[in-house]
Amino acid sequence: ISTNALMEKLYLKYEQKPWTETLKLVHFCMDKPLGRPVSNPPDGPLLSCMEKIQRTLNAKSLFSVMNRLQSLSRQKGLNSHVSPSGTTCYITSDMFYIEVQLEKDGKVMDVKLAHLGEAPVICDDLVRHLRMKNYDAFGKILEDLSNLYLIPGNSEMKAKGYLALQSLEKDLYSMSLQDRTEDVSRVTEVLHGKVGHLVPRTGGTPMNIEFYISPYQVLEAELNPDSQVCGAKIVVTVEGTDTLHRLPISPLIADFQTGEDGNPAFLLLTDELSMDLSACFLLKSHQPIPMSSFSIEEIQRLTGRIQIADLKLAPLYELIVQSTLKEKHNEDLSTHNSCFSVSLPDCPKHCYFINNGSEKSDLAGALVSKIPFTHPKCVPGIIEVLRHQMAYNTLISSCVSEKHINEDDSELLYFEVTPQKNTSFSVSFPHPVKDNLACVIINVITSREIQCNLHLHPEDPTLNSSDDFISRAVKRCMSVPVVMRAIFRNAAKVGA
Template sequence: MESKSERGPASMKTKTLMSDLKSKYADKSWNETIQLVRRCMEKTKGDGRVCEPITKCLEKINEALNVSSLAAMVSRLEMIAKQKGLGSHLSPTETVCYLTADMFYIEVVLLPGGRVEDVRAAHHGEAPVSSPSLLQLLRMKKFQEFSLKLDDLVSFYNIQGESDVKVKVYTALRHLETDLFKISHLPRSLRESDLHIDLIMNGRIGNVQPGRDGSPMTIEYYISPLDVLTGLSGTGEVSGGRVALVTVGSSDVSHRLQMQSLISSPPQVDSFGFPVFQPLTESCSELLPATFLLKLQPPLPMLNSFIEKMGKITDGVMSEKHLQVEPLPQLLLKTNKKQNSKISWTDWVQFVVPLPASEYHSYVFPGAEWGRESCKGALIHTVPFDHPGHVPALLDVLRHQAAINVLLASCFSNHNQLKDAGLQYDLRCEVLPESDHYLSVTFSLDDGNHLAVLQVTVVDSNQVSCRLLMPDFVDHKLDDFISRVLMRCMSIPITMRAIRRKVSSLTTHPLPAADPELTTAMESTSTPHSGESVPEIISAVYPSASVSHEAIEEERMASSPGYYVMSVASPVADNVNTDAVANPSPCASLGVYSHWVTSGLPAELL
């Protein structure tokens, strides 16, 4: 009772003050109110928490206002600078707003009415360069996206130490980018008919795009068939793959980083086509409290065993310490934007996956099996390293994990309300882990009296091997057919649908394992089921992909029998340099981590 009486007068006083403020400024414009709040914020000293309510209030006011004047644009830019810890000021002529940091600055050239004429970015010691992307964002008044771009600039210098240390780290990053470009342009053999897809999936450094407008270099390193179809349906261009930004980060331990390019121009290669690196000596490198980083977008759920592989590649720079581990399917559920957030990981999780022709599959993930330590992993946001030669091998591990994730996530669905609807499943499957890159799918045959097992081995991102175990039946041609189907669609439900139809036909018309007609049918089949293409099936299973009829026809005409966008073997495109065929991961000959060759890793990663 006493506390209530104490709070009562204070509450009444606050209401009175607010009423007085409202009446005092009722006739004032929003611009005048904003300027008053800003002046009050600038005069506030001491505990910064005092300004938090005012800051939030000012942000909401700015976001609600339409930026239609010079003063409003300046106010918005100053607010963004303050949020990012940057300084800001106007030129004497009040036509240029500067957003400043110790190591870079942004010039925003303004016009009357709050319009933007140009945006220029300048790193330390470099002349300002016009930034079309930043200019476009401000002209379209996409201030949130503009703010995120500033984060990229800040990340270049988010290093402990004085300005000279930050300059050296930035210099090292520029030389790293030069070497990554040299590696990406080394001649190699082609595996895919689509050159862009081949570059992403098989390029030593993936699809590399230089840093522009103050943004980091980007590497697109993996894309699934669904990503390809989704991108084609929307813009006519492939998009939606997994990307890594090449940047830097602070480190508690100093690392020797290059201060010049380590690959000669033109690059020298050994007899295996591997790049020859200059040794990291004191004359061409320095010890700095930083590492290079591959910043993964989106973050990638990874098994502990794969994280350990990356640690061996980087000689301990990449560490699994202090990572929060969870079962891999649980991590995939949390990071899947299209997945129902209400689904929780329990003793077992069941998904109902609808397919074309009103076919429904049930996929069960036993929690006890997937909860074993060997099946746990962590969500990886950044991969630290300190040598350009690490990147190809790191990307191979990332691609391998991404392929496993795509296969597991293909069994997820938001149609769980169908579980309680008395639905008769066409196929009931149980997905079990056998090792870090090997899983099995157990299902019942159409007669309901026998079980069959599909064993799936993800050798790497470009090779998936399948084996079907059925009672009293063995046919390696059927295994080869299933492997091709799975590689083409990277979807377990679509593959299980093809198996079910094939097994059904064999049950109705049994054939000897070595029957020539069956062999011919297996070798000539290029889609999971006669009359249906992979794009059509994927479109039916994933309506959100919205694959247009034109896109399907283009894919059908572009793909000859035997391969799709993720083909195992594709014809070589004309006029492409395929000399000096080399391992796509030129890492085994690097002295910086030659011990990796004998560390017991799988041969496919060497």
């Protein structure tokens, strides 16, 4: 067919259609990606080298910034094209596109994000990352956006998955407002809020929930307001699955009425408000959380027995020690040496022996980074379990340091930390003035309730520390070494 005949045919086809519809079709065709690259393309090594060069170069000019954006798009399996003016880069997929507007000198003016069927909105987080040349963070957001739509099915089903996520976010935000007062502090929300301290999704940054913060982190934030100290966080997202799950596609909290348990009243999952999708909601943690088998079972009970994937059971204390050393950026993550030296002001150095207790099956645990669920009502219960586990982990990790003890030292105060049932453990140590052992049992009942009991030999003198005093000290500082120092100081007053 000749070019003239083809143009005539196109003209007749669209003669009766409004111009706005034609523009919409052209825009859609321009934004349609070429699809994800094959897993092992023949030019893979060359592309990998090019990406490393782009990463090393500090992109400043318009040309270099465009090249960096297009390289990053290819790396994340997305399509990209440049506008005729050469100052706008479009990063596209079937379900969303990002519009990066640049000045002639390569400076970023605006970054807009549009999901399928939605108007584009300016994303301050994307603008900030690109202006700071933080392409790793920008690439992570591209990856997170793509992962939102990794749901089996066509574009319509993927859009339904995104709609389900929006519905969940609206319900969680409504729950966060229920108990909020004007003067409530962030720390109070983190430790006591039904859904912690919730930050809604903005642009490419997913909704996140800060659910636990230690007393030392609170103190650091008060002493250094600009330090941006934050506690344990999880992000809220959706992910494809091999099985169907009934997910809400409309908010289920119609008003602020609450049930007898104080939780919000949810609408029923009718066919109008929900549908079966090959997907489920996720609470994701960037750093895997060491969790006991007991806590994992409790979460799976709350979510209707939805299995948490990729669990590898190991002694819980070994996992806590390993995670603590990793947070301290210690290259030696070996847990074979379980003796740690802890230094405190105005006190002899402490040595803590962490007893893994691996022979007890109920003290096994696993690293958990994803928690699947299907209904917003599950979230408050999950957060309570996570808080409980984090409080327990905080106490155990307070005995872990980067310094190991390999030889006996008469100047050291020796302690042994041994797991007991569920979320309780004991700290054993030599009596300050006698040859017998003393022992403190610490029972972490919830993240806000801790009960301690001091056990001494009947013939040994008191240490001048009541159970109530020790319990209050633990809750105030969440540090075993600090509490042990307080006990020894009180004992010294009796001797004096």
